[in-house]
Structure formats: structure tokens, C-alpha cells
Amino acid sequence: MMTSEPRLSEIASHLIQPSGIVSSDFGKVNRIATACGISFDTWQKGVLYLLLSKKENGRYACGEGGLVLSSCRQIGKTFTLGTTAFILCIMHERLTVVWTAHHSRTSDETFNDLAALERHPQLGKYIERVRRANGQQEIRFTNGSRIMFGARERGFGRGLHSVDIEVFDEAQILTQSALDNMVAIVNTSPNPLVVFLGNPPKPGDQCEAFEDKRATALAGTDGMAYIELSADPKADLDDRAQWARANPSYPRRTSEAAILRMRNLLTDDSFRREALGIWDERDVAHAIDRALWQTTAVNEPDTHGLIGYAIDMPPDRSSLCIGGAIKHPDGSTHIEVRAFEDVKAKGTRWAVDWIAERWPKTAAVVIDAQSPAMSLLPDLKAAHVRPIITNAADMGRACGRILDQLRDGTLTHLPDDDQPALALAVKDAITRPIGSSGAVGWNKTGSDTDISPLVACTLAAYGLTVTKRNPDRKQKVMI
Structure with a gap:
């Protein structure tokens, strides 16, 4: 002593x-x-x-x-x-x-x-x-x-x-x-x-x-x-x-x-x-298995189905990502980054215009309540876009669904060379616990890691499972 x-x-x-x-x-x-x-x-x-x-x-x-x-x-x-x-x-x-x-x-x-x-x-x-x-x-x-x-x-x-x-x-x-x-x-x-x-x-x-x-x-x-x-x-x-x-x-x-x-x-x-100040040993393994991710890449995805988007930004607001997803009639899903821009160079208003232009044919637009992208909500509403706002429990369900679909072979995405931002996010993402029920969310490995492309794509896919909006549904006309 x-x-x-x-x-x-x-x-x-x-x-x-x-x-x-x-x-x-x-x-x-x-x-x-x-x-x-x-x-x-x-x-x-x-x-x-x-x-x-x-x-x-x-x-x-x-x-x-x-x-x-x-x-x-x-x-x-x-x-x-x-x-x-x-x-x-x-x-x-x-x-x-x-x-x-x-x-x-x-x-x-x-x-x-x-x-x-x-x-x-x-x-x-x-x-x-x-x-x-x-x-x-x-x-x-x-x-x-x-x-x-x-x-x-x-x-x-x-x-x-x-x-x-x-x-x-x-x-x-x-x-x-x-x-x-x-x-x-x-x-x-x-x-x-x-x-x-x-x-x-x-x-x-x-x-x-x-x-x-x-x-x-x-x-x-x-x-x-x-x-x-x-x-x-x-x-x-x-x-x-x-x-x-x-x-x-x-x-x-x-x-x-x-x-x-x-x-x-x-x-x-x-x-x-x-009493001893010892940190728990953390499993720092990547959230998504790289080999499994590679096997689910497709060059020509199926583009028929419900279309959804999600917007996310990292905590430092340095970039803005729009993730996209297509839910097929058989329940399978395709995800990809639709837009990814430097906020300092391009600002954020472009994302509102981008989403508003596509809203008539979109089934869901999602923003997480804790995301800095929530600052776009008033402008989106002014453009008559009605986003789905998710919470921590939703994030746990969304991430769990992506992992389940990857294992089941019902999720596709473009090759890494075509989606470098998403590929890097998948490579660097780890998991963090959400609540005490075993749910997890994506987490970054360091302050310079940007996982917003993965978050945006994850939420875009989740939005299509909870939305009640279907722009392709034929409306009955009452006289």
C-alpha cells in the first residue's frame, strides 16, 4: 500500500x-x-x-x-x-x-x-x-x-x-x-x-x-x-x-x-x-459483419415498391445525409444514400427542396427526435411535408430490423464503390445499448466518425414499416 x-x-x-x-x-x-x-x-x-x-x-x-x-x-x-x-x-x-x-x-x-x-x-x-x-x-x-x-x-x-x-x-x-x-x-x-x-x-x-x-x-x-x-x-x-x-x-x-x-x-x-473505477470491457466489434454486408450488395436493385427517405446529421452538423429505402411487396428492402453534402459548402435548405419535390410519390420521411436534422422540421412542414419523428425506442427497433434483414438475406444495397459514404459508416459503426431490454443503436468509434449515412438509411427503411401513407393507392371518389 x-x-x-x-x-x-x-x-x-x-x-x-x-x-x-x-x-x-x-x-x-x-x-x-x-x-x-x-x-x-x-x-x-x-x-x-x-x-x-x-x-x-x-x-x-x-x-x-x-x-x-x-x-x-x-x-x-x-x-x-x-x-x-x-x-x-x-x-x-x-x-x-x-x-x-x-x-x-x-x-x-x-x-x-x-x-x-x-x-x-x-x-x-x-x-x-x-x-x-x-x-x-x-x-x-x-x-x-x-x-x-x-x-x-x-x-x-x-x-x-x-x-x-x-x-x-x-x-x-x-x-x-x-x-x-x-x-x-x-x-x-x-x-x-x-x-x-x-x-x-x-x-x-x-x-x-x-x-x-x-x-x-x-x-x-x-x-x-x-x-x-x-x-x-x-x-x-x-x-x-x-x-x-x-x-x-x-x-x-x-x-x-x-x-x-x-x-x-x-x-x-x-x-x-x-469502488475501483474499472471500465467494463466493451465489445468493440463492428455492428455489421463486413462479409455479410458484402454478400448483400447488388448492382441492379429492384426499384418497385414503397419509397421512403430519412434525413440525418452528425452532432457537429458538418454534413447532411438523405437516406433512401424501397420496401418491396414481398417485405424485402433496398437501402442507399440518395444525397450526402457538406453543410459548410452547401448549407441545409437544399435538403428541404429535395424532399419536397419527391414528397407526392413518397410513403415516408423520417427524422429522429435527437438528430440535429430536426432543425429542418419547420421548413419541411411549410413545404407541406409531414415527417415521422422517431424516438430512442424506434431507433432500437430500426437498427434491430436492419440486422435481422441482413441475416435473413432480405436487405440489399449498392456496392461499396458506388456508396463510399455508406460503406465507411458501416465499416466504422459499433453498437450502443438503448434502455435495458437489449435493444441497440448505431454508435461511432470516435469523434471524427460520421455514421449519419447508416442512420439515415436505417430510419428510411423503418419509416416504411410504420407509415400509413401510400402515394400509389387509388382514392375512391364520392359523388
Whole structure:
């Protein structure tokens, strides 16, 4: 067991630092903390040094990708980042910090901990007032700075602007959609910071954003800091040295009795995640078998049947894809990408015109409710197009149907050379769990992966199974 305070580099199972660091504001923060009787452990100092490290131009080194900290529970993440945010608000006038958790009880606890500093003999004088109304919890400082608290499950954060520091607590329960909705609130800050604090996700957690941040960091992406504190993946669950490696606050701040309680009450898998910070081994196999995909390619598809389309965009809105599908009378389906354009070069209005032109002979147009392509909905409706809006459960059914049809030989598509965007999406797509019933959706392997062509084609095929519209049906005329 470690007898002295370990350095961050000695205990982190993964420690990825942004390039170009020339200085850090941590020294200033630490001096104020020390003067006020607040002491950081050595590993905590390492985390804060990275968080507040700066490039030669004065901007934060991890300002582009943020700082991500994955660890076990009860390690002191909230204390470390919460007190630092408090001190930064003292140091800078009109600094705005947003602290958001998935559950309201978690954000409430953090708020209560930091609001208690109102009684601190040195720090309390910097607080102008504490607002305790539910949903509007806030610590306001005498210099105009403030820290706002709220729960994502209650919609907190949407509509905010001019935020300088954003902390995503419980980041293991953070959907990409929630991140998309909230990360833009720091866009107008001259030097923003975004922090993700979380534990290894358990099965069923909506963790795609946290998993994506981890995968992006481990792939070597610059501009972000990634810190993972955990025991060895194959650790003996009763090895106290592994407990100390995963939780550097053990045994000084986190007692042996506390960890033993978790050991006795949790399953082995849960103990690995909750007490040792070990991520579950993920099956990173491709979602679609390449050999099976190749065998279902056709050069001359059957074009007779109901026609459907779907529109999708990746989270960064860099491209826009229209997927197409044809449902044949025997139930088989053909899918293909009908249009795929760079949004920066061509915009998005073209897609509305494209769909509107074909609507009279179209059985279904689909957009997923969580897709950035939802921004086209008002224009589509103005063009008298009535899209089907799908949810997460629909996505699970849609992806499952594609996999079933591939195995059954009732799905066709064009050869990869004719559909490079779809081929690349199929090559890079993996699966993610949807809910706890075993349903899956498509997921990307990294931040630079665009699976929107596969999503669009999948939804286009699904739309034809639920639509009641048939443009080929002959209407009876009543006189």
C-alpha cells in the first residue's frame, strides 16, 4: 500500500495531456486556497494544474476538448473542482460557472456543500447572496461572478448563455443530445473551460457522450485532458494496494470500512466500477459483419415498391445525409444514400427542396427526435411535408430490423464503390445499448466518425414499416 501521497502520474491508469502547455493558473488558486485553510492532495494538484494550464497565447490548453476525469466514487472530485470553481469566481469579475448533474439530488448536494462556504471566515465575505429556490440555486459573488446549479433531468441549462466554465457532473449519464444542447452556452466566453466528472458507466446508462470523450482521448486527440483513475483491469478485488491505486483518498479520507461495505454489498462487477473505477470491457466489434454486408450488395436493385427517405446529421452538423429505402411487396428492402453534402459548402435548405419535390410519390420521411436534422422540421412542414419523428425506442427497433434483414438475406444495397459514404459508416459503426431490454443503436468509434449515412438509411427503411401513407393507392371518389 502507498504510504505517502501519490502523484497523479503515479496512479493514473490513463493520463493524456494537451500539448503546448507553458504555464498554469493553479499556482494562484492554490495560494488563495492555502491562505483560507483549504488543502489539496498531491494528485488533486495534478488534476487542477492540467485543468488550468495555458498555452503561449494565454488560452486554456484543454479549452477545445475539455478535461475529463473518470474515477471511482467517493474520491473527492466534487471537493476538488467545486472549491476551485469557487476560488476562480473570487479571482475573476463576472465569471459565470454552471454546475450540472443528471440527478437533482446530486446537484443539490454540491450546491449545499459550496453554499456552506458562506460561513467560512475568509471566503464568506466574497458572497453577496445565496439563492436557494429549487431550480434556481445560485451563489452570487460581490464582484458579479456566480455559480449556478441544476439537474439535466429537469432541463436545466438550456437557454443559458455567456457561461465561462461548465461542469458536467455524473457525466456517465450524459447523452450526446444533452451535450449538444448545453455545450454551446460557453461559445461566447473568451476563454471557456468544460469539465466532465464521472464514474465508469454501468449497463443501461445513457453514456454515449462520456464513452465518446474517452475513446477520443485514447485515440490521441489533442486539445483535451483525460484522466482515468482505476485499479488494474484484472485486479484482485480484495487487494488493498489496488484499492489505494484506484482511490488515492484511501485510507486517509475514505476509510477501509467504507470500501469493505461496498465490497460486501455490491456484486463483483459493480464493485469494479463503483469502488475501483474499472471500465467494463466493451465489445468493440463492428455492428455489421463486413462479409455479410458484402454478400448483400447488388448492382441492379429492384426499384418497385414503397419509397421512403430519412434525413440525418452528425452532432457537429458538418454534413447532411438523405437516406433512401424501397420496401418491396414481398417485405424485402433496398437501402442507399440518395444525397450526402457538406453543410459548410452547401448549407441545409437544399435538403428541404429535395424532399419536397419527391414528397407526392413518397410513403415516408423520417427524422429522429435527437438528430440535429430536426432543425429542418419547420421548413419541411411549410413545404407541406409531414415527417415521422422517431424516438430512442424506434431507433432500437430500426437498427434491430436492419440486422435481422441482413441475416435473413432480405436487405440489399449498392456496392461499396458506388456508396463510399455508406460503406465507411458501416465499416466504422459499433453498437450502443438503448434502455435495458437489449435493444441497440448505431454508435461511432470516435469523434471524427460520421455514421449519419447508416442512420439515415436505417430510419428510411423503418419509416416504411410504420407509415400509413401510400402515394400509389387509388382514392375512391364520392359523388
